[in-house]
Amino acid sequence: MTVTACNPQQIIRLLLAASANVSLYGPQHPQVVRLLAQLCSQLESVLESAEELSFMMVDNELVINHQPQDACLFLSRIVELFKARGIEHLGISRGITPPEVEELVQALSTRPGTDGQLASSEHVRFGRLELRLDENEADGCGEVAGSPEALLPKLSEQELEQFNEIYRAVKRHQKLRLGGVVEMVNNLVDVLRQESLPLLVLATLRESDEYTFTHSTNVCILNLAQAAALGIKGQQLKDIGIAAMLHDIGKLFIPEEIITKPGALTDAEFKLMQEHPVRGARYLMEQTGAPRIAAIAAYEHHAKFDLTGYPSFTPGWRLNLGSHLTMISDFFDATRTRRSYREPLPLDQIMNLMGSLAGSHLHPDLTRNFFQLLQPLTRS
Known part of the structure; x- marks a missing residue:
């Protein structure tokens, strides 16, 4: 584009x-x-x-x-x-x-x-585009200091309920309540201004039914951190955060038994699942006030860097920068989260996997930049 x-x-x-x-x-x-x-x-x-x-x-x-x-x-x-x-x-x-x-x-x-x-x-x-972390951002034992719970006071039960109500309205094919999403993103921007190490503020999953909220929040945090390090700020930064919060909104139009199925999907079920980027993008394009990048990221976040993902893309398609960031954030948080059908991967395995996918599934330069965020966690 x-x-x-x-x-x-x-x-x-x-x-x-x-x-x-x-x-x-x-x-x-x-x-x-x-x-x-x-x-x-x-x-x-x-x-x-x-x-x-x-x-x-x-x-x-x-x-x-x-x-x-x-x-x-x-x-x-x-x-x-x-x-x-x-x-x-x-x-x-x-x-x-x-x-x-x-x-x-x-x-x-x-x-x-x-x-x-x-x-x-x-x-x-x-x-410059590189993400830089000071040497003193980890303690002398190589462990990351700090507590996500202390740094995220606003990720409360009230905010979870607000998020769920927004999604319930979407499932009823009602107008998107964008104000609630904007408020959550603004809160996260404020938190990240106070904390230089974004991984300290990733939310933890407490119950299975919180997955959509927690995952969307974490993808938002990681997108904001990556974008801010690229020099993006102001409304453009917030729009990238909004896009992250809404990147999976198309799943609300897929049968819930497919979304929550603990085992592998059948070919027919996976084909139906692959429709969620198109459905999400179409819905967001119809919403007054939704930033254009939100529809783009919803459409492109499963494209893969080499365009071998879904939906199908014409040769030469140029992916949006926000979509590249979302793919990286989405992949990282999905692999580090425990699900009913899979244990979380250790950090070193996630990095090895992401490194092997850089240049095919993930943008190579932005993946290397993202690894800079992980450096304090990998120090021995």
Whole structure:
């Protein structure tokens, strides 16, 4: 899928042209002044409808506002420019000033390796995609300190009942009560702001009938942690969390005896189960106010990185970044949770399994980044 609006790609063209002209003529040349004015105008236009314009490098691929871009000459040039300067994320937020635009262009035009060339400002942020954890985030015995129960006071019986009522309404084919989902995601965002190690706040499963709520909550937490580490924030971050909470909503339209069956599904039952991404996406597309990424992630979260999953995808289909994150979070939490028909896998087995699936089932670079979240748990 490609960004259809021309403005973000036009901004790339102007960034390339302005930085090249600054290198040739200097910042005061009339041609540079004209290009900077056009760039300011384009940015103002794009940021009227979005808090931030995000450019990310994922596996040598440019992602603009979470949408991978089809390869072309000028996008290849910006990819090479970013790589040469060590830029893996560029965030431009609403309110950027002309001096900040000029500083950005100067940074991109400066010869790679020059000290101080990537200084962030209030509305321009440079970053990298790697997830980093400080050495002091685990105690001296190699065990993770802290308690999920202490860090998640708002995952209460009341919130569980609220979640179940939302799902009961969906099963009755009523309108989605999005406000309750938004409230839960906002709570989780607040908790993660206070805790740098996301695995400390994963909820534990107490009873079998809590599985949907607990699993959706944990996928949300892991999605938020991954997205925040990629430099995503504000409403876009919350939308990725909402998508995680609702990624399995299509299962509500599958017979319950199939969903809760303790043994292996028959071929006919599995074929019916495979319909839940389409049913979930269709339902979410009909809900006023539901973020578009929620329907996309619901549709794509079983696609697999190589598109061999379900539903079937046309060759060249470009998966959304939010879907890649959800696949990783979904797989990790499903394998670490005890179910009636299966014991949870040990952490080292989960990591080995995810590593073997990176590049086929899971996005390879994002999987390696996700492993950084697990490092404090693997220290001896």
